[in-house]
Amino acid sequence: xxxxxxxxxxxxxxxxxxxxxxxxxxxxxxxxxxxxxxxxxxxxxxxxxxxxxxxxxxxxxxxxxxxxxxxxxxxxxxxxxxxxxxxxxxxxxxxxxxxxxxxxxxxxxxxxxxxxxxxxxxxxxxxxxxxxxxxxxxxxxxxxxxxxxxxxxxxxxxxxxxxxxxxxxxxxxxxxxxxxxxxxxxxxxxxxxxxxxxxxxxxxxxxxxxxxxxxxxxxxxxxxxxxxxxxxxxxxxxxxxxxxxxxxxxxxxxxxxxxxxxxxxxxxxxxxxxxxxxxxxxxxxxxxxxxxxxxxxxxxxxxxxxxx
Amino acid sequence: xxxxxxxxxxxxxxxxxxxxxxxxxxxxxxxxxxxxxxxxxxxxxxxxxxxxxxxxxxxxxxxxxxxxxxxxxxxxxxxxxxxxxxxxxxxxxxxxxxxxxxxxxxxxxxxxxxxxxxxxxxxxxxxxxxxxxxxxxxxxxxxxxxxxxxxxxxxxxxxxxxxxxxxxxxxxxxxxxxxxxxxxxxxxxxxxxxxxxxxxxxxxxxxxxxxxxxxxxxxxxxxxx
Numbered sequence: 001x002x003x004x005x006x007x008x009x010x011x012x013x014x015x016x017x018x019x020x021x022x023x024x025x026x027x028x029x030x031x032x033x034x035x036x037x038x039x040x041x042x043x044x045x046x047x048x049x050x051x052x053x054x055x056x057x058x059x060x061x062x063x064x065x066x067x068x069x070x071x072x073x074x075x076x077x078x079x080x081x082x083x084x085x086x087x088x089x090x091x092x093x094x095x096x097x098x099x100x101x102x103x104x105x106x107x108x109x110x111x112x113x114x115x116x117x118x119x120x121x122x123x124x125x126x127x128x129x130x131x132x133x134x135x136x137x138x139x140x141x142x143x144x145x146x147x148x149x150x151x152x153x154x155x156x157x158x159x160x161x162x163x164x165x166x167x168x169x170x171x172x173x174x175x176x177x178x179x180x181x182x183x184x185x186x187x188x189x190x191x192x193x194x195x196x197x198x199x200x201x202x203x204x205x206x207x208x209x210x211x212x213x214x215x216x217x218x219x220x221x222x223x224x225x226x227x228x229x230x231x232x233x234x235x236x237x238x239x240x241x242x243x244x245x246x247x248x249x250x251x252x253x254x255x256x257x258x259x260x261x262x263x264x265x266x267x268x269x270x271x272x273x274x275x276x277x278x279x280x281x282x283x284x285x286x287x288x289x290x291x292x293x294x295x296x297x298x299x300x301x302x303x304x305x306x307x308x
Numbered sequence: 309x310x311x312x313x314x315x316x317x318x319x320x321x322x323x324x325x326x327x328x329x330x331x332x333x334x335x336x337x338x339x340x341x342x343x344x345x346x347x348x349x350x351x352x353x354x355x356x357x358x359x360x361x362x363x364x365x366x367x368x369x370x371x372x373x374x375x376x377x378x379x380x381x382x383x384x385x386x387x388x389x390x391x392x393x394x395x396x397x398x399x400x401x402x403x404x405x406x407x408x409x410x411x412x413x414x415x416x417x418x419x420x421x422x423x424x425x426x427x428x429x430x431x432x433x434x435x436x437x438x439x440x441x442x443x444x445x446x447x448x449x450x451x452x453x454x455x456x457x458x459x460x461x462x463x464x465x466x467x468x469x470x471x472x473x474x475x476x477x478x479x480x481x482x483x484x485x486x487x488x489x490x491x492x493x494x495x496x497x498x499x500x501x502x503x504x505x506x507x508x509x510x511x512x513x514x515x516x517x518x519x520x521x522x523x524x525x526x527x528x529x530x531x532x533x
Contacts, residue, residue, distance in 0.1 A: 165474070267465075267490035
C-alpha cells in the first residue's frame, strides 16, 4: 500500500532553497543563510515513505545494519516517514498514539559533531517544529525545555533522540525521532487533556505534505546552525563553555516560555517528580539553571519539566 | 587480584592513616586566587540534591571570566601552593590537597575499588541500566548478572538524548553500582564495579573482615562509622 505522505528529496530541496532561504534571508541579524543551509543540506538527502510500520527508530537501525551488510553506508540525513505507527512509544516505554494524519518519522544523522553540538542537538527538533507550527499562524506555540512543543499547556509534538552504533564498523549515528500531531484529532482517554493536534488548534485540516517540507527545511536550517557555530567556535580562541552566544540557543530562547517559570523537575516526571524550582536560565551547553526554594541554584543537564 | 590478602596490612594501613588525600588541580588555564589556607576545614556539597556548593577553594580567571571552584569533599586543607597565588597556571597544575577523614563505608569502597574493574562514565550525564539488564537485576540482583565486553549495559541520558553504553572491561558480575537513576555522574567517575564471578567469595570475605575488625582497630578519635 502506497504511503499517503510522500515528500521527495527534490521537493524538499526546492522548498529549502526557495522558501526557507528567502524566509531566513529576511532576518538581517542572521549571517550567511546560504552557508548555513548548505551545512544542513544533508537533511532529507534520502526520504523513505511507508504507509505503516512498527517504529521508525527500529526501521532506522535495521536500515543502517542492512546497508552495512552490503558494504554500503547509510546516507546521513536519511528521513524515514510512516503514515501510521503500530508500536510507537515515548520515553521510558510511555505509549505514543500515532494514527494516520500525524507526522511520524525519524531522521538519521551520522555523528560528525563536536561535543557541544552533540549535546544541544536535541534542541533542533523542538525549535524546528515550533517554527513550522508558528508559520501556520499558531503564534502561541512554545518550546518547553528540552524540546516539547506545547500550545496552551497541551502537547503538539514529542521527540526522542537515540544514539546507535552500527554493529559491523562501529559507526555512530543519531536517530532523531519525531511525532507531530497534525490532522489526527482523536486521542486515547489518557492523552485527551494533554495532547492536541494542529488541526484542532486551527479548526481546519493542515496540508500534511507542506508541513512535512516546512519541518524538514527548518531541521536543515537548525542542523546547519550547529555546524556553522562549530566552524565559528573552532576559529575562536576561547573554550565553547565560555561562549554565551550561540545562534541555536538564541533561537531556542526566543521560542521557549520556560525561562522564568515555576516548574516541577524530575528525571522521569510522570513516575518520579523530584523538586519544585524556578527556571532562571539556560547554559551554553543547553543545561537548565533553576533556583530552589532555599535560594540555591541547581543545574540539570537531563530530565523533564512540568509547568506549575 | 591476589588470592591471598593480607587483611592486617590493609586494615593497619587505614588504621595508621585513616585519611584520603585529595589533590585539587587547576581545571583549566588561568590566574589563581586562593580562598583557603593550610589547616582550614572545608565542607562538601550539601542539601537534599547536593545543590549547596562546598566551601570555596580558589578562583581561577581566564579571559576575564572568573570561576569559583568549591570543595567536592570535606576535610582539612593539608597543603596549599601559596607560591602560585596570583600566578597564571596551566590546566592540571596541582594547587592544594584536602585531607579527608575516611568512614568505614569509604574504607570498604576504597578496598573494593582497588580490586574491582571500574567502568567509568564517558560524560557528565544521568545513567540508568538498559531495559534488559534492569529487568534481570530486578529478578535476580546485580551480583547475579554476568556481563562481557560489547554488551549494552547502561543508557546515558543527556539533554533527552539516550545513548547506549557498551561495556568494555573484563567479563564478570556486577558487584557494585555507583550511580542512581536521576542523579548526574561526573565524567570519569565509576558507574559500576565488576569482578570475575569466582572472586565474589573472596571480595565478600574482604568486606566481612573489614566490618568485623573495624571496631577492634578503630581509634574513636579518628575513625567514624
